[in-house]
Amino acid sequence: MTCGPTLKCVPHRLAALMLRARVLATNLVQTKYLADTVNTTISGTLQKLSPKLFPAQRIAFVINAAGRRHMSSEAKRLCVDNMAAKKIGTHNGTFHCDEVLACFFLRQLPEYKNAEIVRTRDPAQLACCDIVVDVGGEFDPQRHRYDHHQRTFAETFHSLRPDKPWLTKLSSAGLVYLHFGRRLLAQLTQLKDDDKRLEILFDKLYENFVEEVDAIDNGISQCDGEARYAISTTLSARVGHLNPRWNSKSQDTEEGFKKALALVGDEFLDRLDFYKSSWLPARQVVEEAVNERYKVDPCGQVMEFSQGGCPWKEHLFALEKELQVETPIKYVLYSDQNGHWRVQCVPAGLNTFQSRLPLLEEWRGIRDDALSELSGIEGCIFVHAAGFIGGNKTREGALEMARRTLQAAANAPANGDC
Numbered sequence: 175m176t177c178g179p180t181l182k183c184v185p186h187r188l189a190a191l192m193l194r195a196r197v198l199a200t201n202l203v204q205t206k207y208l209a210d211t212v213n214t215t216i217s218g219t220l221q222k223l224s225p226k227l228f229p230a231q232r233i234a235f236v237i238n239a240a241g242r243r244h245m246s247s248e249a250k251r252l253c254v255d256n257m258a259a260k261k262i263g264t265h266n267g268t269f270h271c272d273e274v275l276a277c278f279f280l281r282q283l284p285e286y287k288n289a290e291i292v293r294t295r296d297p298a299q300l301a302c303c304d305i306v307v308d309v310g311g312e313f314d315p316q317r318h319r320y321d322h323h324q325r326t327f328a329e330t331f332h333s334l335r336p337d338k339p340w341l342t343k344l345s346s347a348g349l350v351y352l353h354f355g356r357r358l359l360a361q362l363t364q365l366k367d368d369d370k371r372l373e374i375l376f377d378k379l380y381e382n383f384v385e386e387v388d389a390i391d392n393g394i395s396q397c398d399g400e401a402r403y404a405i406s407t408t409l410s411a412r413v414g415h416l417n418p419r420w421n422s423k424s425q426d427t428e429e430g431f432k433k434a435l436a437l438v439g440d441e442f443l444d445r446l447d448f449y450k451s452s453w454l455p456a457r458q459v460v461e462e463a464v465n466e467r468y469k470v471d472p473c474g475q476v477m478e479f480s481q482g483g484c485p486w487k488e489h490l491f492a493l494e495k496e497l498q499v500e501t502p503i504k505y506v507l508y509s510d511q512n513g514h515w516r517v518q519c520v521p522a523g524l525n526t527f528q529s530r531l532p533l534l535e536e537w538r539g540i541r542d543d544a545l546s547e548l549s550g551i552e553g554c555i556f557v558h559a560a561g562f563i564g565g566n567k568t569r570e571g572a573l574e575m576a577r578r579t580l581q582a583a584a585n586a587p588a589n590g591d592c
């Protein structure tokens with residue numbers, strides 16, 4: 175359908191023309207010495223087109239605004255005259271996890287709930303967006319511009335919020351999370367703004383969800399040197415896989431972007447629900463187990479959960495500090511789904527498979543009767559080849575496996591905890 179000079183089309187044409195004028199002005203006014211000519215030319219052209227629609231002061235306004243690279247509410251109104259819904263701007267073409275996540279975050283807030291996502295690199299269209307992420311070359315929260323690609327950008331969570339520890343350069347995901355995350359989580363969890371849990375969840379989800387996206391987008395390796403193997407299933411990788419293949423007929427990214435939005439949204443909401451409904455309540459269970467540990471073994475290095483499957487590692491590390499546990503706890507006992515018992519080693523750190531004190535070397539990788547015979551502990555089921563977990567049919571059996579390992583360590587030189 176062509177847009178003839180009918181009344182119906184006028185507002186649309188007006189917006190489009192003003193827009194074009196603004197871009198032209200932005201581009202040219204930046205070259206300063208041309209400013210006057212441009213002003214005259216644009217004013218003249220627009221007024222010739224329609225003196226009624228383009229009164230001089232309106233044109234002057236647009237051009238002056240462009241000169242200041244500042245978008246006032248009046249200019250903004252011109253942009254959105256025709257569009258009641260808010261607009262989130264981001265770049266088009268190949269999409270990445272960071273801006274997809276940023277868009278998902280924004281859409282969870284009441285003010286952007288029904289926002290249109292405008293994917294473009296056209297500055298004029300971006301200028302008309304209420305908020306712009308991952309494109310535009312500007313970071314200016316007051317004007318809701320959240321790009322991280324400009325040379326001058328080096329912000330981290332810590333640099334913008336000195337009370338937080340994270341030193342990873344932010345991407346658009348982290349930028350939006352930093353500015354809107356707490357409100358987003360309050361909205362999604364219905365926790366009150368002063369609820370202590372809100373801040374814990376805010377930190378947790380940065381550390382365990384968003385920071386990784388920031389790092390990958392900024393090309394920051396997880397560790398120095400060459401990784402021992404590839405991890406190709408991160409959220410960022412899976413979002414990447416939704417882009418058109420280089421040799422597929424259609425290079426349209428809109429469909430994939432929508433899928434990516436749903437993917438990151440589902441995963442984020444799933445993790446948030448987990449941290450709120452499962453991870454946070456586990457803290458109390460772990461605290462009780464830490465406090466009761468001397469009842470399990472006088473050595474104080476073995477603790478027991480009445481029920482298995484409770485996420486305990488991070489809580490244990492946090493609680494050891496908080497409760498000033500002097501001798502680090504080495505083992506955790508719990509019953510598994512078959513009613514058998516597990517003895518699991520406390521890892522040396524949060525992100526390592528290494529154990530503080532792995533189960534005896536000679537037991538590793540051995541099962542059932544052979545293991546019982548070797549260890550002299552009846553009912554043994556297994557010890558993992560890496561030594562970080564073992565099983566026995568009873569609680570006593572599992573505890574005995576822990577005790578024997580502790581004793582062996584105590585007898586070895588340079589150890590003597592127990």
Ligand SMILES: *[C@@H]1O[C@H](CO)[C@@H](O)[C@H](O)[C@H]1NC(C)=O
Binds near residue numbers: 230
């Ligand atoms: C453009 O021209 C108008 C009058 O036509 C004037 O008021 C305005 O200050 C001029 N703007 C610039 C940037 O020169």
Ligand SMILES: *[C@@H]1O[C@H](CO)[C@@H](O)[C@H](O)[C@H]1NC(C)=O
Binds near residue numbers: 266267293296
């Ligand atoms: C992105 O959008 C711009 C203008 O909106 C267009 O010229 C360009 O071809 C688009 N690029 C891709 C890769 O879609």
Ligand SMILES: *[C@@H]1O[C@H](CO)[C@@H](O)[C@H](O)[C@H]1NC(C)=O
Binds near residue numbers: 552566569
């Ligand atoms: C290990 O489990 C078996 C089977 O229930 C049991 O007979 C055995 O006593 C347990 N080991 C120890 C040391 O209690």
